[in-house]
Amino acid sequence: MQQGGVSGMRSDGLVSRKRGRALRGGAAAALAAFAAVAIVGGPTPEAGAQGAPLTTTEVEEIVADCLFMASRVATRPDLTVAVVDPEGNSLGVFHAAGVPADAAERENRAATALSKAATGAYFSSDDQTFSTRTAAFIIQDHFPPGVRFFPGGPLYGVQFSSFATSDVNPIAFGAPGSTPAAALLGGATSADYPVPAAAEMRVRGDLGGLALYRGRKRVGGLGVDDGRHDGRLTIPNRVLSPDGCRDEYRISFSNLERARDLERIAVAGAGGFLAPGRIRATAITVDGITLPYAKPTRLPRSRAGALTPADGAFDPAFPLRDASTILSRFSDTVLAPPPGAGPDARDYVGQMPAAFPVQAGSDGILTAADVSRILWQGARRASITRGAIRRPIGLEMQCWISVVDTNGEVLGVFRYREDATLFSYDVSVQKARTAAFFSDDKVAWSCRAVGLFSQAFYPAGQQDEERAPLFQLQDGITVGLLTGGIPPAGFPLRNGITVFPGGVPLYKDGVLAGAVGVSGDGVDQDDIVADDAATGFKAPLAIRCDASTGPELRNSLRRTLNRLESLVPAGPAGVPATLGEVGLCFFHERLRVCRNALERTEFDVKPSWVKFPRHPGPVTIR
Amino acid sequence: MRARLLLPAAALCASAAACKHAPIDGNADPRSVETSRAVHGGGKPGDVTKGELGPAAREAVKFLPHGAAGGGPQPGTGPGDLARDEVPVPDRWRIGMPAWERGSRSDSPWDLGHWADPYHQNVLKGDYPLPGTQNTFLVLEATSISLVEKRKNPTPSGVFTRSAGSEPFFGNFHSRTQAETVTLSADLFHGETSFRPVDWRVFVKGAFNWNYTEAEENFALFADPGKGDTRQDRHTALQQAFFETTLASLNAKYDVVQARIGTQLFNSDFRGFIFYDEALGYRLFGTADDNRWQWNAGYFRRWNKDTNSGLNTLRSIEQDVVILNLYRQDVLELLLPRWASEDWSHGLTSQISFHWFQDDPSVHYDENGFIVRPRPVGSVRPNESKSRYLGWANDGHIDRLNVSSALYRVYGEQEANEIAGREVDVDAWMAALELSVDMDWMRWRVQGFWQSGDDDPRDGQANGFDAIFDNPNFAGGEFGFWNRNAVRLTGSGVGLVHGGSLLNSLRSSKIEGSQSFVNPGLRLLGAGWDGQLTPTLKVVTNASHLWFDDRSSIEYVLGQGALGKEIGWDLSVGAIWRPGLTENVIVKGGVSALVPGDGFRDIYTADTLYTVFGEVILTW
Incomplete structure (x- = not known):
């Protein structure tokens, strides 16, 4: 129904065409040209075939477009822009001129922007693309978020994966030779007990990250951050308080929209490298629910110029890199x-x-x-x-x-x-x-x-009932132990749990x-x-959890929690003094809460073992 | 003050031979004051002693209003009546008749009755005015509907399963329902029984429902799997409560303009395709040209329904309906005046109608914990819906061919259709046609139905048809599988078809959900045979073939492509047995089955689905 200025092209619903009125002269042509690029996903690139890696010029263009859009959105945030290649390797992190010079602040922003960029890239493929908004949508306590009595999202807790300390696949990689964990640990971010900065470097469900495409092939990811915390989805700075972990530990979905401007900037910055409409998350349903990609964004009417030194500079730890020089893992x-x-x-x-x-x-x-x-x-x-x-x-x-x-x-x-x-x-x-x-x-x-047994509510989604017995055990293990810097040697869960x-x-x-x-x-x-x-x-079959009785399940979880505790050093006696001790304290706090909840839980509903798709086949396109 | 009627003694019992005073009740002599008082109530003991009646009174007590005439003193038994030769009778209705035994007891038209006996004249059934009034009547009615039903319907095994080893998506399909509904209604009106339109009327109908359902999987009955797989529920409701009055009388043939205000039952067309509901309404209606024309103009505001019983609650849904319709009986004599004298030009009634519907955005969870508004599908956001229906329907016969048809077009807007994820314009069609021929005790029937479906669920055009609140009696009606049963679109939060509707609407719930104009539509072609095997037993059979009109919307919702076109064969057999040859005891039973076609098998399994039900309806 949206009649665009470019004839013959259906609006894809992402780039807003709400203004039907005629634009004057050159602005109209510029808008048409820019918008046309935005809609169809780029003209045939001069530099190589579909899927060719991003060149440094293209990375700079993307950064320039982000900064240009930032100057035009209402809040005018001071941006940090990160671009990664399809495997999460950094192609450059750019700090705008207005970003504070404080090293810890810059590290934090770099970590967040890289995480968003890599989340956008990691959650996409040539046949589908999810943005960080999509990631936020599928990890909430109800699916779809806000609808009572529905179980939690299908990827509940995925934001506790791909940590910087993971031995498998950290979310992003810096310049060759740098170890992300060492580079980011330390640096208090608030007066209270801080969260280790490495805890921010993981799969992120905060607005401002998406994947970049050349034609139909994925070529990388883009993430933008403005250093603000109130628009973030999970893990506030203050993790511990004198009375233990607080109920509002997970921020509700409504806070997410405060970072809306970052999403607009990312969409505008991606420009011709936006994913084609037919593979965006909105074309995909899970249990009948349409996944969101990004809200419609009105593009600016003119184009950005080239990057100048006055705009800011690349972070020395994450300089501008040529993607074609990076080898696949x-x-x-x-x-x-x-x-x-x-x-x-x-x-x-x-x-x-x-x-x-x-x-x-x-x-x-x-x-x-x-x-x-x-x-x-x-x-x-x-x-x-x-x-x-x-x-x-x-x-x-x-x-x-x-x-x-x-x-x-x-x-x-x-x-x-x-x-x-x-x-x-x-x-x-x-x-x-x-x-x-x-x-x-x-x-x-x-x-x-x-x-x-690990979601916020048990049975899943029933908010009139008690908390599930293993709720936030995952947070304790990942944020507490792993990013606190004390994964014990040979710890069986050394990249977290799912x-x-x-x-x-x-x-x-x-x-x-x-x-x-x-x-x-x-x-x-x-x-x-x-x-x-x-x-x-x-x-x-006889020992499977869906064939076990309630007491057997409770005993089994008790044994698991005991085993977990035995593998981890004891918490600090008094007030935690180092970041590591903060993490340990947090872990033991969560363990204690889980133990209490386990005793209270009535195991009156049977969990399922696995569930098959309704009709797994057929595969009709190869 | 109305003049009291006086019956001279001489008028009674004109010829002694004509009055046979045989006692009706074995022990009761209707001539005795005690007996008549016992039957009719009224009179005070001690007013008149036995045997001291005056000549008029002695005759009057032989002539008692038949049936159950209600209270009031026995004519002739008042203190002043002893020596009189004329006896006042309270109203002209209660002029008595001689007791007259004509053979079998039930065959006598002049029986004395009982207040609980609806087969004779009865003051509780509006045959006599209320005592003390001349034209105010009361009709009481009570019904009891007892239902037992067993079903096999696609049911997912659920995330919290009932038993180990529930890996496959589908679980146990069986479920069972028992329900008991009791209704009581009181109709107080001023008029002349059923002789003419009433001057005014107050009607109240209450209902009580108890239901019990048993399924074999969690999540089938409650959103909370911890509540298990059986459900028992009760609900009491005020189903109708309205005031009706005649505003104007147009001519001597009882063409009137009437108004009815309050919660009322209204069916907006012959078969209930668009709006058939008990809703709060302000309706003007009337007739013209000796009842050849009938018209309605009404505004309705719907009540929210109780989830498990379907009865009204006292909460209003924010849904407004305006209905205008016009009926013309014997329409062919009007359209084809040249043949107006032919027999075949009589018997077909035609109707044109306009519905306007507005549904404000709202959020609502049903009693079992499932969200019904907005629908849990697509992009879940409260949705405002406006739709307008233009319709043309026919019912009746042309010569020997019975015709029932309907054609509707709906257009409108939805602000945020969930499946489309955006604002949509609505433009959809529905058509239905049933032709039948009666041969003696048999009826041979063919039927066709079309509900348009949407060919692109994500664009700005919504081409799937949906009604406001339908309850169609078509393609087998309550005996047909597709009409009677609800089939959920498993793998999503909406239903494919709902109980009491033929439409593949993709609503979350027919009774509590909002309109959905992005749906696959339906094509139906079938035939049936009805037979009155005996005066008491009628058999209804039906066979229909069902297809989707366009599968694009369910392919999008399910994320599954290349679905087949066929839904399958809907086969049903039902029987209606009226053992007493009256409508007071009706026993219904039916078996219906759905043999899946390729499209249905692609979504569900190849299992044949079925429903078996038995229902006993008692009416007083």
């Missing part, structure tokens, strides 16, 4: 079928990270051949499962499949195929480690079941052998792939 792999797989078995082409080759379990239970078989079985199911979040409808799903042993060591990772979303790398390992940690020889837990579905434990000869975690598409799709990957190593 992943190499193409062919996964062959295991022996005895049958005559119809075929190879599956994907990627594996150099950091985690296929290996046998450190606990001596799973062999390398077992791991290969599990990965292959998962890829086989993924190849016949329709991608719930990919467009057009009918494409196969793509996902990361990870296997860990009982100590949390990664035994093998397979990316089926080369376009599976990158946030899923860290999350698939998290899922496997979660399933392995919570399960033992008496009760087996899947990530879905752990998640049902509280949404996609991981199942593996049992060999009746004994817990590890777990497999799958991430990359809708959670039901992840579940069916994980379940199929575990063929031959499935948990015995």
Whole structure:
């Protein structure tokens, strides 16, 4: 219904065309030219074919457009702009001239902007694109947010993944040679107990991040930040207060809109590198709910000029880089079928990270051949499962499949195929480690079941009931332990836990052998792939948590919490003195709350083990 | 002051031979004062001692108003009546008749009755005015509807499952309902029973409902899985309460203009396709040209419904409806005056109508915890909806061919349709046609129905049709599967089709949800056969083939492409048994099944769905 100034083009609903009145002369032409670029996603680029990496000139253009838009939005924020490549490597972080010179402040802003940029890039692929607004939408206590009695979002708690301290896939990478964790720890941000700055460097659900596309191919991510905290979604600066963790620890969704200007700037700055409309989150529904991408943005009527030194400068820790000089962390792999797989078995082409080759379990239970078989079985199911979040409808799903042993060591990772979303790398390992940690020889837990006991409300979404027993245990482990700088050596949950579905434990000869975690598409799709990957190593039905009684579940969770406590040093006796002690204190606080809640919980509703999609197939487009 | 009627003694019992005074009740002699007092009430003991009646009174007590005439002293038994030769009778209705036994007890028209006996004249049934009045009548009615129903309907296994091993999306499809509804109504009016339109009327109807439902999965009945898989609920409601009056009388043929104000039942067309509800209304209606023309003009404000019973609550939904319609009986004699004298030009009634509907944005959760407004689908935001319907309907017969048809076009705007995620303009159609032929005790019927569907759910045009509050009696009515049952669009928060509606509307709930004009639509083609097998037993059969009109909207909502076109075959058999040959006891039963087609199988499973129900309706 919106009649644009450019004939023949449907408005995509993102760039607002509400003003139907005629614009004068040159402004009209400029708007038409600029808007045309914004809508269709860029003219054929001069520099190389579709998907060619961003050049430094293009990065500078994007930064200049962001600054130009910033000067025109009502709040005129002083911006920090970050651009990353598709694998989260920084291509440059730019501080506008008005940004305070304080080093800690700049570090914090750089961390936030990089996290937003990488979140936008990690949550997107060539077949779908999610912005940080989309991420915020799917992690709330109800899905859709604000609707009472509905269970929590499908990726509840994903913002506690891809931490800077992760051994798998931190959210962003700096200049070659720098370690993000060391560069960002320290620096109090308020008078009260601060949150470690590294806690801000993770998947972010704050407005201002999105992926960049050249034509139909993803070429990177863009994130903008203004240093303000009131528009942020999670983890306020003050984590601890004298009376323990506060109820408003998770800021409500309504605060999110305070950063609306940042979203406008990111959309305007992305310009010709915006994703095509047909793969944006608004074309995708989860349980019938349309995912948001970004609210409509009115573009400025003229273009930005080139960057000048007066505009600001790139952060020396994250200088302007040429994307074509960066090597991928992943190499193409062919996964062959295991022996005895049958005559119809075929190879599956994907990627594996150099950091985690296929290996046998450190606990001596799973062999390398077992791991290969599990990965292959998962890829086989993924190849016949329709991608719930990919467009057009009918494409196969793509996902990361990870296997860990009982100590949390990664035994093998397979990316089926080369376009599976990158946030899923860290999350698939998290899922496997979660399933392995919570399960033992008496009760087996899947990530879905752990998640049902970890949301704000139990049963999920029922806000008249009590808090769930494991609520915010995830925060204690990640924000408390990991970013506080004290992940104990060999800690089985060293990149955090996942509280949404996609991981199942593996049992060999009746004994817990590890777990497999799958991430990359809708959670039901992840579940069916994980379940199929575990063929031959499935948990015995009798000990599964959906076949266990209430007391058995309570005892099992008690054992898990005890085990967790035994692996972690005791908290400080008095007031915490260092950042590390703050984190430890926070962790023990959460553990205590969970223990109390566990005793109060009535286990009268049965959790499900895994849930398959309604109709997993067919895959009609290859 | 009306003159009291006086019955001279001589007028009674003109010929002794004609008056046979056989006792009706085995022990009661209607001639005795005690008996008549016992039956009719009234009179004070000691007014008249037995055997001391005057000549007029002695005759008058032989002539008693038949049935149950209600209170008031027995004519002739007043203190001044002893020696009189004329007896005052309270009103002209209560002029008595001689007791006359004509063979079988139930066959006698002059029986004395009981207040609970609706088969004879009864003051509680509006046959006599209330004692002390001349034209004020009261009609009481009570009904009891007892329903037992067993269903097989697609049900997800839910995130919190009932049993281990519930990996597949679909769980156990079976469920069972029992419900009991009791209604009581009182109709007080001033007029002449049913002889002419009333001068004024006050009507009140209350209902009480108890229902019990059992399903086999959590999440099927409550939003909170902790509440389990059985549900029992009760609700008391004021279903109708209105005042009606005649504003003007147009001619001697009882063409009138009337007004009815209050919660009233209104059906805006013949089959209930658009608006059939008990809503608060301000309605003018009337007839003209010896009842050839009938018209309605009304404004309605709907009440919110109780979720599990469907009865009214005392909360108003912010929904305003304005309805204008005009009926013309024997329309063919008007349109084709050349053939006005032919038989076939009589018998078809035609109607044109205009509905205007506005639904303000609101947020509402139903009693089971599910959000119904706005719909939990697409972009969830409160939505304002305005729609206008133009309609043309027909009902009746042309010669031997029975015709029932309807054609509607709706246009309007929705500020934020959830599935479209934006403002939409509405432009949709609905058409229905039923042709049947009666042969002796059989009726052969064919039917077709079309609800337009939306071909692009995300654009600014909403082309799917939705009604205001429909309750159609079509394509099998309450016996058909698609009309009777609700099928949820599993994998989303909305329903595909709702109970008591044929429309694939994608509403969250028919009774509590708001309009949705982005939906797949419906095409239906079918046939049926009805037969009055015996005077007491009628059988209704129906077979319809159903298709989606356009699957784009459900493909978007479900994220699943290339859905098939067919919904399947709707097959049903029902029976209505009236053991007493009256409408007081009706027993209904039915079996209906849906054999899925490729489109239905793509969304659900290949299982054949069914419903079996039995219902006993008692009316007094």
